[in-house]
Amino acid sequence: MGTEDTTKPGAFFPAENADFISEFIKEDLKSGRFSYVHTRFPPEPNGWLHIGHCKAFYIDFTMAEKFGGKCNLRFDDTNPEKENVSYVDAIKRDVKWMGYDWEDREYYASDYYEYLYDLAVKIIRKGRAYVDDLSEDEISEYRGTSADRRTAGKSAVAVTPPGRNSPYRDRTVEENLDLFARMRAGEFADGAKTLRAKIDMAHTNLLMRDPVMYRIRRETHYRTGNAWCIYPMYDFQHPLSDAREGITHSLCSLEYEIHRPLYEWFINEAGVFPSRQIEFARLNLSRTVLSKRWLLQLVQGKYVSGWDDPRMPTIAGLRRRGYTPAAIRSFVSQIGIAKTDSMVDIAFLEYCLREDLNKHSRRVMAVLRPLKLIIENWPAGTTEELDAVNNPEDESAGTRKTPFSGELWIEREDFEEVPPPKYFRLFPGNSVRLRYGYIVTCTGFDKNDAGEITAVRCTYDPETKGGNAPDNRKVRSTIHWVSAFHAVPIEVRVYDYLFNAERPMEAASRPGGSFLDSLNPNSLEVIPSAYAEPCLADAQAGDRFQFERLGYFVRDPDTQEGRPVFNKTVGLRDTWAKIAKNK
Ligand code: ATP
Ligand code: MG
Numbered sequence: 001m002g003t004e005d006t007t008k009p010g011a012f013f014p015a016e017n018a019d020f021i022s023e024f025i026k027e028d029l030k031s032g033r034f035s036y037v038h039t040r041f042p043p044e045p046n047g048w049l050h051i052g053h054c055k056a057f058y059i060d061f062t063m064a065e066k067f068g069g070k071c072n073l074r075f076d077d078t079n080p081e082k083e084n085v086s087y088v089d090a091i092k093r094d095v096k097w098m099g100y101d102w103e104d105r106e107y108y109a110s111d112y113y114e115y116l117y118d119l120a121v122k123i124i125r126k127g128r129a130y131v132d133d134l135s136e137d138e139i140s141e142y143r144g145t146s147a148d149r150r151t152a153g154k155s156a157v158a159v160t161p162p163g164r165n166s167p168y169r170d171r172t173v174e175e176n177l178d179l180f181a182r183m184r185a186g187e188f189a190d191g192a193k194t195l196r197a198k199i200d201m202a203h204t205n206l207l208m209r210d211p212v213m214y215r216i217r218r219e220t221h222y223r224t225g226n227a228w229c230i231y232p233m234y235d236f237q238h239p240l241s242d243a244r245e246g247i248t249h250s251l252c253s254l255e256y257e258i259h260r261p262l263y264e265w266f267i268n269e270a271g272v273f274p275s276r277q278i279e280f281a282r283l284n285l286s287r288t289v290l291s292k293r294w295l296l297q298l299v300q301g302k303y304v305s306g307w308d309d310p311r312m313p314t315i316a317g318l319r320r321r322g323y324t325p326a327a328i329r330s331f332v333s334q335i336g337i338a339k340t341d342s343m344v345d346i347a348f349l350e351y352c353l354r355e356d357l358n359k360h361s362r363r364v365m366a367v368l369r370p371l372k373l374i375i376e377n378w379p380a381g382t383t384e385e386l387d388a389v390n391n392p393e394d395e396s397a398g399t400r401k402t403p404f405s406g407e408l409w410i411e412r413e414d415f416e417e418v419p420p421p422k423y424f425r426l427f428p429g430n431s432v433r434l435r436y437g438y439i440v441t442c443t444g445f446d447k448n449d450a451g452e453i454t455a456v457r458c459t460y461d462p463e464t465k466g467g468n469a470p471d472n473r474k475v476r477s478t479i480h481w482v483s484a485f486h487a488v489p490i491e492v493r494v495y496d497y498l499f500n501a502e503r504p505m506e507a508a509s510r511p512g513g514s515f516l517d518s519l520n521p522n523s524l525e526v527i528p529s530a531y532a533e534p535c536l537a538d539a540q541a542g543d544r545f546q547f548e549r550l551g552y553f554v555r556d557p558d559t560q561e562g563r564p565v566f567n568k569t570v571g572l573r574d575t576w577a578k579i580a581k582n583k
Pocket of ligand 2: 044
């Protein structure tokens with residue numbers, strides 16, 4: 001852990017380590033079920049990708065790479081109400097940013113409408129599908145489940161009594177073919193008819209009780225426009241799209257396990273390439289929600305500034321927060337591939353992030369809550385250029401010059417008029433080391449009429465340049481600073497978790513509850529007037545830094561009233577080590 005090269009996709013994947021998906025694939029290659037490996041990542045373009053999707057496409061791309069195969073990017077876009085091209089663009093950008101390349105294998109389920117239609121006709125001809133006139137509500141009532149449980153995951157396996165056959169179930173093949181063609185031709189109103197698979201209305205898996213294959217919806221699709229007024233349902237479309245692309249292993253999260261019999265049923269009945277579905281545990285992360293549906297609600301309700309708000313668990317949000325692709329890959333590879341769902345502590349994600357940032361970020365100084373420090377014996381009007389190390393973890397990062405003068409900004413909390421016990425920073429009579437600079441001794445302070453401290457006064461010792469204490473003086477603290485004459489004003493945004501609850505979704509399952517119940521009202525703190533070393537004036541959006549003693553920060557694309565904005569990515573202190581120790 002921690003020493004591998006995380007800069008390459010898949011680099012973290014423990015090749016010798018037996019995960020169950022690799023084992024299945026190996027068996028399939030050995031038995032001759034497949035002679036090659038081809039996977040796909042199938043996002044629905046109805047929102048931006050989140051870190052759960054990173055786990056999914058990490059597995060898809062890595063399995064392909066590991067077995068010398070390929071991985072397609074396929075937009076699973078058969079739900080016109082919710083999909084649009086801006087989501088397609090965001091998804092492509094984010095997968096690329098994560099370091100994955102689907103080359104020219106970019107596919108759209110909506111390109112398969114004609115192919116899917118033909119297969120539906122084939123299934124009708126076999127007598128295994130029929131056109132139904134029941135309404136959606138009637139269908140679920142006949143099925144023996146209430147409307148709100150129709151799409152529920154595991155609860156679909158039920159002890160409920162057998163359902164009832166639809167009165168339209170025994171239509172002849174000819175009649176079904178005719179009605180289905182007329183559904184396509186737009187002869188019927190939305191919802192007036194559906195095409196259903198003829199499976200078994202007494203099946204213990206409710207999803208197998210004659211699932212809907214097509215519904216009528218007069219919606220403009222972002223790719224096919226108004227060419228179609230019938231749209232295929234996921235359970236019918238997905239396996240057949242996989243088959244069409246020659247996908248050998250269709251890897252997906254655990255909630256699709258219950259859909260697998262249906263996946264196989266459609267492949268069999270359509271007589272197409274026998275893609276195999278394998279499920280893995282979904283990523284759940286504490287203190288956040290991982291579902292586009294909930295994330296969309298946060299965006300639409302303006303609880304966040306957008307899909308890329310730095311508090312969002314989306315790839316774009318993480319990027320804007322200062323996360324690196326390497327840190328995210330390191331995280332998804334280390335959490336492993338399991339068959340049972342679990343919750344991952346967000347502190348572990350932050351641990352992976354710090355590991356990476358510590359190695360690669362440039363150190364600079366910035367002061368978030370400034371207090372003036374006046375050096376009374378500094379030669380008036382002079383500036384000195386001090387040498388500062390850019391990254392102690394990486395010698396090649398070199399050094400820089402940073403200006404030092406008779407007036408500095410220091411952190412307000414680095415001075416106390418009356419020091420509490422064990423306080424070793426500035427207070428009258430005490431000395432501290434200024435990072436890269438001199439030892440200074442506090443001689444006093446100024447207060448305004450309101451009793452607020454407006455400046456701290458001190459003297460410096462010219463003999464202590466670079467922090468030397470020639471006479472073995474005991475100086476117990478080093479504080480950071482910026483030269484008041486040279487510092488650039490910046491805005492800093494400090495974030496806390498979006499939710500106070502470990503599992504915000506738990507509230508949603510209580511009557512009258514909502515995942516919004518535990519929304520943290522203090523998840524964003526804006527510090528409008530902080531100061532940074534002059535070199536930060538040139539920082540480009542996305543540049544990452546360690547502000548010494550404060551944490552890791554990234555230059556945001558925003559500028560506020562001429563001040564460049566920096567986001568706090570994560571603090572320096574690692575809470576994961578502590579949590580892991582107590583486990
Ligand atoms: P969401 O609930 O976020 O909308 P989804 O499953 O509806 O998720 P899709 O765009 O359909 O989103 O998902 C694309 C792929 O990503 C699927 O194979 C799905 O299994 C996988 N996936 C989605 N969320 C997670 C997650 N939290 N952990 C692992 N894989 C996930
Ligand atoms: Mg989905």
